[in-house]
Amino acid sequence: MNAFAGTGVLTRLALRRDRLTAPLWALVTGGLVASGPGSLGGLYDTPAARAELAASMTANSSMRAFYGPVYADSLGGLTAWRFGTFAAVLAAVAGLIVVVRHTREEEETGRQELLSAGAVGRRAPLTAALLAALAVNTGAALLVVAGLAGQGLAGALALALAVGGTGMVFATVAAIAAQLTESARLAKGLTAAALGLAFALRAAGDAGDAGGNSPLTWLSPLGWTVHVRPYGGDRWAVLLLIAAAVVLQTLLAYGLAARRDVGASFLAARPGPATGRLSGAGALALRLQRGALAGWGTGFLLGGLVFGGMAEGAADLVGDNEKAREIFARMGGQQGMTDAFLATLVSLFGLLAALYAVGAVLRAHGEETSGRAEPLLAAPLGRLRWAAGHLLPAFAGSALLLALSGLGLTLSYGRDAGPLLGASLAQLPAVWTLAGAAVLLWGAVPRAAGAAWGAAGLCLALGWIGPALDLPRAVLDLSPYAHLPKLPGGPASWTGPLVLTVLAAVLTAAGLAGLRRRDLRF
Structure with a gap:
């Protein structure tokens, strides 16, 4: 049997199950960014006011840790600075939830074993989960482009790809965690811990370097989002780093999935005590x-x-x-x-x-x-x-x-x-x-x-x-x-x-x- 047999059916099933939550995640993530030009334009309605904001935020290490450096004082640049990192975090959370739900949760409940008894290839469940996560992040990216196109299509596309790409980076991290652990809860916890570590590395790096060139930010996928610099130079090459991370982590997840049985994991749960200790x-x-x-x-x-x-x-x-x-x-x-x-x-x-x-x-x-x-x-x-x-x-x-x-x-x-x-x-x-x-x-x-x-x-x-x-x-x-x-x-x-x-x-x-x-x- 083809290893990807049944992928289309499982993908449609996943999207049907997520027909309410997936559009909501995309709408919140994309809408957050799309609201930026209007709200910031109303607050800082002159170029001088925007330039003053950019200068003061770049000089403030606490604000750099929270939002990152400001690379452009246009409305598009300020929107990318103010909302880009948090949109990437939302996309990452959406990715990890979708992937774990349609992989490890399905195995934990026994539904995956039932589905796999049909004409379903070994790689189909994981592929369907990743495609569902891709659909959510693509929807969010399209909303970002639509909301920021008036500020410049190139910058809007750069920010959209950075946000959606970061979501897929952590979706593939969740795919790896789902192979390693026996429970969906632990898989989500490990991925969330990786996301927290990424935010901490980016915050520490940006707080210590006003130019955004700290090595710590390059160790963080959220730092890569900042390094794309939408509206501030549009570093398209950084998107290749995001794409490479997605591809390599996907291949690792496939390799791990091929070496275990349905329901099994590489990190086995510890056996309980011989006698009960719960009251x-x-x-x-x-x-x-x-x-x-x-x-x-x-x-x-x-x-x-x-x-x-x-x-x-x-x-x-x-x-x-x-x-x-x-x-x-x-x-x-x-x-x-x-x-x-x-x-x-x-x-x-x-x-x-x-x-x-x-x-x-x-x-x-x-x-x-x-x-x-x-x-x-x-x-x-x-x-x-x-x-x-x-x-x-x-x-x-x-x-x-x-x-x-x-x-x-x-x-x-x-x-x-x-x-x-x-x-x-x-x-x-x-x-x-x-x-x-x-x-x-x-x-x-x-x-x-x-x-x-x-x-x-x-x-x-x-x-x-x-x-x-x-x-x-x-x-x-x-x-x-x-x-x-x-x-x-x-x-x-x-x-x-x-x-x-x-x-x-x-x-x-x-x-x-x-x-x-x-x-x-x-």
Whole structure:
């Protein structure tokens, strides 16, 4: 049989399964970049203002670490500087999720073994997953070109290829990780760790070298995205480096896949102890989720340490630009610029914490659909008690993450622990509301449980780019984060958080009630 037999069918199946999430990822990634010229043009509407911004950002090491150097002060160049790296990160996340979902997750659930019993070649599943990731990144790249074509087609194409190419670099990293590990969770964790390391290398290199020529940035695929320099010289040769990485990593993934059986891996899981050491369903759930919690916690602490040191440079970011100050005011409140910047960071950590909470809730849904919950519930174990074991890491774990981000901000900024720690924990009601919505979908409408990711993604988009686009207040109010006080520095009104906390409790209770009444896996 041809090693690629059945690739077309599996690719269509993958795209059908991702028919909602794939366009959303492409739209968010491409739309983020496409919104750049309009928002930046409104803020810096003269060449002198844009030149001043470029000079001040290049001179600020903290801002270089966050966004990278500025290579051109045109609207296209500033858009590439402001949004290019983050668009590449979004493309990378989309790539790793799609590839792991259609490779290791399929094997973990047993569906791949069933499909492979038909006329399916050995390389078809991996090829289909990579083609699905390519489709997502191609869609995002086309939106980037469409959004920036008015600023210059060559620069728009360079940025689009850099963003889409970076997404495929990490898609192929995920393909390798899927061959090495036995679980989809670990494959995603390894790829996410590689992405975090790439960002850290790029940030360290750009912070130390204003010209962007540090060897550290050349070690990072995200650094390659910056080195393409869209609108600032358009270094097309760097795209060959990205293409070479994609090809070599794809060949390595194919080589590893050919040397293992379906369901097997190169990094075997450690055998468990001879006698059980878990005291109950809650301990089992915590053990299953501890790796994810540890990884997220490390990221939140390091993120707080990195971004807190940028607070003093917030005033340099906006200078005397009143429109920029208005955006920070909409995102972080009407207080002083430093406090508004810190409030914006706190809100960003709150948005990211919701992604963890939703994922932790849906881990219980995964245990159910994979059939691992049935043996537990066949014992004298009630559904609510079993579910509570998974909900505790979701709700308490999100509180721990926000506390760690507040601690990191405090240590790097040098402020007393109270204000920033309290401001971070004030994001909890909104995080718990989205987690409660995930519980409701899982418990009452399990087939639509994945829509919880859409709700979290919508809130992330509204909180991140909504204020920059000056969306109507009625639209911004769709996010629970719009009803939280802007801390630190803003007035501490607790009506909104109290209402959100009650709403989160109601949603969670309704979801658990639905779980009690329905059959498992339905």
